[in-house]
Amino acid sequence: MFVDEVDIHITAGHGGQGCLSFRREKFVPRGGPDGGDGGCGGSIHIIASPHHNTLVHYRFHPEFRARRGAHGEGANRSGRNGGDLELEVPVGTIVYEMTEDGPIELADLTDVGQQLLAAKGGLGGRGNARFATSTNQAPRHAEPGLEGEDRQLRLRLKLLADVGIVGFPNVGKSTLIAHISAARPKIADYPFTTLSPNLGVVGLSDNRSFVVADIPGLIEGAHSGYGLGHRFLSHLERTKVLVHIIDVSSASGRDPLNDYDAIRRELALYPTDPNDEVRPLDQRPQVVAANKIDALDEPSRLDRLSAVLREQEVPVYPISAVTGEGLQPLLEALWQTVSSTAQSVPPATQ
Structure with a gap:
């Protein structure tokens, strides 16, 4: 089946939450904050591939979500970043963002391997260890991760032929x-x-x-x-x-x-x-x-x-x-x- 236009919805991964934690060890009564940062959410890339000549594989699977970043942990351990998601499209695909004012062209992928960062993952939140100062040595605050970008896209294929x-x-x-x-x-x-x-x-x-x-x-x-x-x-x-x-x-x-x-x-x-x-x-x-x-x-x-x-x-x-x-x-x-x-x-x- 030849499909040359589809609408898809993509959501990048949310950032992981920063950790609120204090060092607790024997003989260290005032260990101080040791909450690690949350990992960054995965981004979504759209890549022009020579292995496809139709957009049919997106007609029945129009929703894509990248992995979120893991939460930070104690002992200053940062959360793992969410893996990026790569969506392959035929060479010659034009990517539009659908807005209230109409479609806005984001990229025209005319070369093999050309790619677009379609949705950026959210940054991970900072753990409480990041907020320690000389006047606040035991901060009880950590940041939540930021949300990943959310976009409604239209993919339109125009064949590349001489x-x-x-x-x-x-x-x-x-x-x-x-x-x-x-x-x-x-x-x-x-x-x-x-x-x-x-x-x-x-x-x-x-x-x-x-x-x-x-x-x-x-x-x-x-x-x-x-x-x-x-x-x-x-x-x-x-x-x-x-x-x-x-x-x-x-x-x-x-x-x-x-x-x-x-x-x-x-x-x-x-x-x-x-x-x-x-x-x-x-x-x-x-x-x-x-x-x-x-x-x-x-x-x-x-x-x-x-x-x-x-x-x-x-x-x-x-x-x-x-x-x-x-x-x-x-x-x-x-x-x-x-x-x-x-x-x-x-x-x-x-």
């Missing part, structure tokens, strides 16, 4: 990613076979590689929440290049050029925050893969698509995701575009 594969349902996106990478998505001849994004790594010669994401089939109105598209369009925000998979065969009864225009409209209408330095989806470099040429019975469908997009300076690559025909030129073009694009998606022009 290339995003988009298109209407049943145009061959999953077949393509299965052919060019080791990803094995579910493939069948009916709409919405893909119900969650799939990631795959494309390997080329000379140790070159890039990551592709197969986004579930879009439909018109996806930007407004229709179908499955709106839920997953956010996963395109980090991509450098978009590949439109267009079915040029006549079997579907669809018009290739109309399909391309419809997907472009959905990308253009997808809302982006003007304060974010993120290029709108429809302004990313784009490539069209004219799929199913192995079943092409009307060449004019491909010719018309290529002619119109050539005027728009959009490259078109005829391919067959089933037989592999035409895939190598497409992959080389994607590599060139990915490698020539800045490491981070450039900001939109104002």
